[in-house]
Amino acid sequence: MTTNQTNQKVELAKKKFSLRKWWRDLGFRHLILIIVSIFALYPVVWILSSSFNAVDTLSGAQLFPRQTTTENFSGLFDNDSTPFGRWIWNSYKIAIVASVINLLIASMAAFAFSRFRFKGRRVGLLTLLLVQVFPQFLAFVAILLLIQQIGEVVPAAGLDTHLGLILVYLGGAIGFNTFLIKGFMDSVPGSLDEAAKVDGASSWDVFWRIIFPLARPVLAVIFILTFIGIYSEFLLAATLLRSSEQFTLPLGLRLFVQSEYNAKWGALSAAALIGGGPIIVTFLLVQKQIISGLTQGAVKG
Amino acid sequence: MSSPAVMRTEGYGKGFWIRLVGLMILNAMAVYAAVVLYAEGAWGFLASLVIGSLFINWVYFSKKTAAMRWIAPGLILMIIFVVWPIIFSVYIAFTNWSTGNILTKTQAIEQLESLVIPADPEDAEEFDYYLYGSTDDLHLLLITEVGDIFYGPPRLQSEEPNPDALLDFGAATAIDDDGDGIPESIDGRARLQTRDLFQIANLIEDLVLDLPQGQVLPQTISAARLVVSAQRYTYDPVADVLVDAQADLTCTPEGGNFICDGQRRDPGWRVVVGWDNFNDIVGNERIRGPLLRVFIWNFAFAALSVILTLGLGLLLAMTVRDKVFKGRALYRSILIIPYALPAFISALVWRGLFNRDFGQINSMLEPVFNLLGSEPLNWLGDPTLAKIAVLIVNLWLGFPYMFLITLGALQSIPKSLEEAAIVDGASPRRAFRSVTFPLLMVSIAPLLIGSFAFNFNNFVLIFLMTQGGPPVLGSTVPVGHTDILISFTFDVAVQAGRGNNFGLGSALTIMIFLLVAIFSAIGFRYTRKLEDVFQ
Numbered sequence: 001m002t003t004n005q006t007n008q009k010v011e012l013a014k015k016k017f018s019l020r021k022w023w024r025d026l027g028f029r030h031l032i033l034i035i036v037s038i039f040a041l042y043p044v045v046w047i048l049s050s051s052f053n054a055v056d057t058l059s060g061a062q063l064f065p066r067q068t069t070t071e072n073f074s075g076l077f078d079n080d081s082t083p084f085g086r087w088i089w090n091s092y093k094i095a096i097v098a099s100v101i102n103l104l105i106a107s108m109a110a111f112a113f114s115r116f117r118f119k120g121r122r123v124g125l126l127t128l129l130l131v132q133v134f135p136q137f138l139a140f141v142a143i144l145l146l147i148q149q150i151g152e153v154v155p156a157a158g159l160d161t162h163l164g165l166i167l168v169y170l171g172g173a174i175g176f177n178t179f180l181i182k183g184f185m186d187s188v189p190g191s192l193d194e195a196a197k198v199d200g201a202s203s204w205d206v207f208w209r210i211i212f213p214l215a216r217p218v219l220a221v222i223f224i225l226t227f228i229g230i231y232s233e234f235l236l237a238a239t240l241l242r243s244s245e246q247f248t249l250p251l252g253l254r255l256f257v258q259s260e261y262n263a264k265w266g267a268l269s270a271a272a273l274i275g276g277g278p279i280i281v282t283f284l285l286v287q288k289q290i291i292s293g294l295t296q297g298a299v300k301g
Numbered sequence: 302m303s304s305p306a307v308m309r310t311e312g313y314g315k316g317f318w319i320r321l322v323g324l325m326i327l328n329a330m331a332v333y334a335a336v337v338l339y340a341e342g343a344w345g346f347l348a349s350l351v352i353g354s355l356f357i358n359w360v361y362f363s364k365k366t367a368a369m370r371w372i373a374p375g376l377i378l379m380i381i382f383v384v385w386p387i388i389f390s391v392y393i394a395f396t397n398w399s400t401g402n403i404l405t406k407t408q409a410i411e412q413l414e415s416l417v418i419p420a421d422p423e424d425a426e427e428f429d430y431y432l433y434g435s436t437d438d439l440h441l442l443l444i445t446e447v448g449d450i451f452y453g454p455p456r457l458q459s460e461e462p463n464p465d466a467l468l469d470f471g472a473a474t475a476i477d478d479d480g481d482g483i484p485e486s487i488d489g490r491a492r493l494q495t496r497d498l499f500q501i502a503n504l505i506e507d508l509v510l511d512l513p514q515g516q517v518l519p520q521t522i523s524a525a526r527l528v529v530s531a532q533r534y535t536y537d538p539v540a541d542v543l544v545d546a547q548a549d550l551t552c553t554p555e556g557g558n559f560i561c562d563g564q565r566r567d568p569g570w571r572v573v574v575g576w577d578n579f580n581d582i583v584g585n586e587r588i589r590g591p592l593l594r595v596f597i598w599n600f601a602f603a604a605l606s607v608i609l610t611l612g613l614g615l616l617l618a619m620t621v622r623d624k625v626f627k628g629r630a631l632y633r634s635i636l637i638i639p640y641a642l643p644a645f646i647s648a649l650v651w652r653g654l655f656n657r658d659f660g661q662i663n664s665m666l667e668p669v670f671n672l673l674g675s676e677p678l679n680w681l682g683d684p685t686l687a688k689i690a691v692l693i694v695n696l697w698l699g700f701p702y703m704f705l706i707t708l709g710a711l712q713s714i715p716k717s718l719e720e721a722a723i724v725d726g727a728s729p730r731r732a733f734r735s736v737t738f739p740l741l742m743v744s745i746a747p748l749l750i751g752s753f754a755f756n757f758n759n760f761v762l763i764f765l766m767t768q769g770g771p772p773v774l775g776s777t778v779p780v781g782h783t784d785i786l787i788s789f790t791f792d793v794a795v796q797a798g799r800g801n802n803f804g805l806g807s808a809l810t811i812m813i814f815l816l817v818a819i820f821s822a823i824g825f826r827y828t829r830k831l832e833d834v835f836q
Contacts, residue, residue, distance in 0.1 A: 029620045030628075036617060037635045039697065043650045044638060046661055105375040112371035124372070131383055133818070135758065138787075138810045139386035141794045141803050142393055146386060153337050153346070171382025174375030203367070204316055232643040234761045235787075239795050250645040254765055257649050265653055276646040283641035284634055291637075294702070295709025 047276075051269035072270035082259065084271060086245060087252035091275075094162055094248060095231040098169040102226055103219055105170065106177035107185075111207050113178070114185035115193065132175050136168075140239045143168055147240055160242040168240065169230055177222055184218045185211055221289040224282055231279065249275050320361045328354060353377065394807035395573055397557045400800035402569040406554075409570040410536045410543070413559070417514055417530035418547045430517065430525040431483060434490035436501055441510045442470070442487065443517050443525055451517055451527070452487070455508040466511040498522040534566075578808035588805075591773065591780040592789070598688070599785040603756040606695045607749055613696060614703025615741075622711050640701035648765035651694045655680040655766075682771050684782035691783050695762055699752070710744045711737070746828035753824070754817045760787045786813050 051072050053065035076084040112118075113125060136143075144159075147168065151158015158164055193206045201209070212219075234250045241247055244255060253271055256264075283290070331354040338347040357377070360369045404412065430443040443451045452470040456463050475484035485492050498505065502522060510517040515529035535544045543552040543559045543566070552561035558569035581588050617636065621629055639647065654660050663670075663677040670677055680690045714737055722732035763769060769781030769788045780789060786809065794806025 026626055029626070032616065032620050033628075033632045033636075036613065036700075037632060040636055040639050040701070043647065043654060043697075044642070046654065047650060105378070108371045109375045112368040116368035116371075118368040121368070131379065134383075134387055134814060136383050136386070137760075138758070138814050139383070139390045140791075141806045141810065142386035142389035143382070144795060145393065145398075145803065146382075146389060149343075149346070153334060153341065153343070167378070168382050170378045171386075172379070174372070174379050175383075178375070202316055207371075228643065232645055232761070234645055234764070235791065238791075250643075250761075250765075253645065253649055257652065265659065268649065268653060272646045272650055276642045279643055280638060280641045283637070287634065287637060287641075291705050291709070294705050295712075 047269045047272045049269075050266050051273045053266055053269075072266040073274070075267055076271055076274070081244075082252065082256045083245065084252065084256070087247050087249045088274065090162065090247065091231055091249040094166055094169075095227050098166045098230050099223055099226040101166075101170055102173040102177065103223055105173040106175075106222075107181045107212065107215065107219065108207070109174050109178045110181035110185055111211060114182045115190070115203075115206075115211075128175060128178060136172050137235045140235055143236065144239050159240055160246050162246065165237060165240050168236055169233070177226065180222055181215065181218065184215055188214055217289075221286050221293070224286055225290070228279055228283070324358060324361055327357065390807045390810060393803050394578055394811050395575060396571050396804050397569075397574045397577070398571045398804045398807075399802040401567055402557045402571050404568055404570050406570040406572075409568050412568055413534040413543065413566065414532065414536060416533045418533045420515060420528045420530045425518075425526040425528040427520060427524045427526050429523055430519060432493045432498065432505075433487050434493075436504065438490070439508070440468075440487065440490055441508065441517060441519070441525075442484070443510070443527060444482070445527060451510065451512060453510055455510040455517070455519075457507050458509050459507070462509075462511050464511060464513070467513065495522065574804070578805045579812075581805060582808060582812060587777045591776050591778050592786075594773070595780060595784050595786055595789050598783070599757060602688075602691070602695075602783075602785060603753050603759075605692055606699060606756040606759075607753050609692065609696045610699035610703045610752070611707070611749065613700040614705075615707045617700070617704045618708040618711055621708065623716065636704060637701045639697050640705075644698055644761050645765055647698055648694065648762050651690075651697070652681070652766045655690050657682060681767055684771060687767055687771055687783050691763065691766060694766060695756065695759065698762065699756070702752070706745055706748050707741065710741050713744070714740050743828065746824065750821050750824040750828075754821060757785070757817055757820075758787045758813065759785070760791065763788045764791065786816075 049065060052068045052070070054067035054069040054071070113121065147157070147164045148159050150164065151161070155161075156163055157167060188211060192210055193201075196206050196210055231248075232250065233248075237248045238251055241251060244252065247255065253268070253275065256271065257268060331350060335347060335350055338350060357373065360366045360373050426445075428443055428445050430441055433440040433442065439455060441451075441453065441455045450470045451467060452473065453466040453468040454463075456466065470487075473488050475487045477484040479485070483492070493501075499522065505519045505522060508519050512529065514531070515527070517525050517527055519525040531546060533545065533547050535546065536542075537544065541554060543554075543561075544550075545552055545561050545566075548561060550561040552559040552566060554560075556574060557572035559566045582592060583589060621632070654662050657663060657677055657679045660680070662680065666678070678686055680686050718736050718740075719729075719732045722736050723729060727735065763783055763785050767781065767783045769784035769792065771783075772779065772781050779792060784792075790806050790809040790813070793802050793809065795801060
């Protein structure tokens with residue numbers, strides 16, 4: 001009996017001890033991470049739940065909707081005063097066109113800075129770096145007046161046109177991305193190009209057939225980041241675009257929220273899901289590369 | 302790196318022909334644009350176009366510019382859309398460019414000279430008039446005592462003015478059989494007799510015949526007022542003065558407007574005004590007061606955002622730092638979601654969550670309100686709560702980034718340093734605080750400065766979540782409690798409805814740039830000191 005009791009006590013003590021140890025080792029970590037995860041997911045969960053909730057108003061929103069519907073999604077596309085489908089189309093069009101050209105321009109410049117030795121190369125690199133210090137969007141007043149003046153000569157690139165906005169976005173193409181891509185190209189041995197040259201390749205062949213394919217994984221990540229950056233850009237788009245038909249998604253959603261918020265919380269959630277879902281998924285797919293890019297910055301200092 | 306000094310000069314291969322065709326197209330477009338610019342007299346644009354085209358042709362045809370061919374497209378776009386706007390911003394900041402002063406001086410004078418003295422109908426002379434045709438097809442004829450003839454179809458007063466109403470009476474076929482000077486019919490329309498006129502007496506009072514410089518307004522069935530306006534302003538280019546015929550004044554140009562006896566005449570034109578905009582920022586009480594408030598909050602907002610996000614990010618990084626446990630990857634994927642969701646969506650969704658009456662945050666807190674017997678919190682309508690809400694959302698938006706970079710930096714700091722300190726008798730906490738933390742700060746300091754600069758201009762969050770609101774009551778310029786400099790500037794310069802002040806807006810953006818540059822410079826100097834200490 002007594003031995004049994006002592007045994008039990010010892011076992012209990014062991015268990016207690018291990019629980020405390022677990023808590024000290026891992027438990028509190030899980031607790032912190034779970035609390036912060038709830039904070040991180042809070043709005044996302046609400047977006048998910050409200051977008052499928054049949055009760056469309058903010059006040060009717062519940063975490064677990066009693067009735068589900070897909071009407072919030074379909075309803076977005078047949079409202080003429082807030083042409084949601086059009087905004088999504090505009091946003092993707094502008095972001096894809098601008099990012100593709102941006103990447104082409106940036107990698108061409110990176111190729112020159114990486115593979116050529118020419119007069120003014122150092123000065124050029126330094127100038128590019130210096131211009132980066134001034135954020136382009138701060139010049140939005142001048143950009144507005146410039147595009148207005150351009151529009152008087154070439155209406156297709158004036159105010160309220162996508163071409164004008166894309167051109168403005170391309171102004172920053174040769175900046176930051178050039179340095180990223182140059183960094184990668186520098187790591188590709190020059191003997192590769194020389195071998196190709198011996199075989200009679202032109203510099204365009206070297207760029208297009210050798211370096212560009214090698215850089216594809218890096219370029220894919222840079223493309224995604226550039227795309228997200230342009231897709232989310234607000235200030236310059238709001239400065240240049242005027243009519244709701246021409247709006248990008250950020251401008252459109254703002255109009256939508258201003259015009260019919262209380263009444264259409266479900267619709268806004270659906271819009272947020274359509275507008276943000278693909279971006280989150282893509283981002284999570286390439287998170288390893290993005291994180292390594294970020295931490296490199298931190299480690300290099 | 303051993304790379305070829307110069308790429309082999311290429312002959313007339315495929316590349317040459319592609320370049321040739323591309324340049325031909327570009328040059329054709331340039332010539333077209335040059336013609337348009339020449340016709341518009343836009344000399345500045347024309348000069349840049351010519352220089353730009355010559356540069357492109359030189360780069361792609363010369364054999365000495367191998368590298369430039371690769372850089373030119375990006376370089377040209379950067380010069381037009383980044384470098385030029387910077388220079389242009391500085392110029393605009395020194396002008397009065399704003400609603401009311403948008404035109405050039407020539408355009409402004411043209412507009413002023415097109416203005417007329419609005420004649421008072423009560424003072425207008427009355428003359429006999431006659432109506433022709435039928436009620437659906439009326440034509441009006443008025444003959445003055447000096448023999449001026451006005452003829453054309455009148456409209457109703459409720460209708461839009463018709464600038465083409467006046468017809469050429471000389472070209473019409475008028476039949477005047479009795480020779481009294483008043484035709485019995487014009488172009489086949491018969492003159493209406495007194496008896497007919499009485500029948501449409503009500504209609505008559507509503508008729509107007511528009512003239513280029515005035516109106517004919519029938520008063521009775523036989524008499525109509527001739528209201529003729531005169532050109533109000535005449536510009537004298539020799540003396541550079543504007544004569545105001547109505548007020549009988551001579552107006553002199555001063556600071557982008559004609560000033561007549563101390564009064565300003567609109568529209569004005571844009572003109573360099575020197576330091577006026579900057580003086581307004583620091584010296585004009587109406588602007589300086591609100592701006593100071595905005596600046597203080599802007600600084601606090603950026604600093605607090607960095608501190609809060611760094612705090613939470615560091616806590617998380619410490620939590621997962623040197624332990625490999627189940628679910629780490631899942632946690633990381635969850636924790637970077639706020640970073641992955643585009644900020645404009647987050648800001649709009651949080652705005653809904655913080656809504657006073659319908660937002661989930663208040664309904665979640667409802668038990669607390671009931672317990673305390675208090676009203677729901679007016680998150681976005683109360684100055685203090687709005688600031689707190691904005692900071693909470695920015696914490697949500699920014700902590701994943703700080704988590705990722707502090708984790709990366711922590712993993713690069715050798716753990717052995719901390720362990721050595723513990724062997725020497727320091728407590729683990731002390732060892733972290735005195736050894737690892739300073740090293741961490743040194744390595745992430747540049748990123749913190751970057752984060753501060755980013756948040757200092759975090760336009761999307763402020764503009765989409767609160768639009769700067771709630772408004773500061775009793776302020777002379779429109780400004781809100783959560784406005785930061787860039788959102789305030791956007792309102793001043795671009796936002797429709799209140800008039801645009803491009804000059805002041807540009808001056809503000811230049812100020813913002815200088816502030817961020819100064820903060821960054823101080824920050825970098827400070828980090829260099831830190832590095833010196835810890836190396």
